[in-house]
Amino acid sequence: MPPRVRKAALTAHVTASVGWLGAVTAFLAPAVAGVTSDDAETVRGVRNASDLLGRYVVLPFCVASLLTGLVQSLGTTWGLFRHYWVTKLVVNVFATVVLVLVATVLSVFKPRGLTPYGWRVTRQ
Secondary structure, three states, X not given: OOHHHHHHHHHHHHXXXXXXXXXXXXXXXXXXXXXXXXXXXHHHHHHHHHHHHHHHHHHHHXXXXXXXXXXXXXXXXXXXXXXXXXXXXXHHXXXXXXXXXXXXXXXXXXXXXXXXXXXXHHHO
């Protein structure tokens, strides 16, 4: 990879990775608000906001981080499996699979039963 292309790929990878971290952090704020709130409208709003953040911010940054990392490793002399930072690839692939597959499975096959909080609310 020529130096300019390599630097552009590295910039894209760092941007995607830091963007992913920032998106997950941004996702955390409404999630905490939704978990701690007793107001149904707040919880509904948090669910909608979390869905939008997950689909249009977190997931694209996640996939972009994975793809730009693969471009970086395969397009340079560093290689994909030659150094121990391949662990970073394994973590990224695992996080991407969990993000996509677990969220999809939970959306289709909803776990049964109420949480302890749900029990407390229904008893009141």
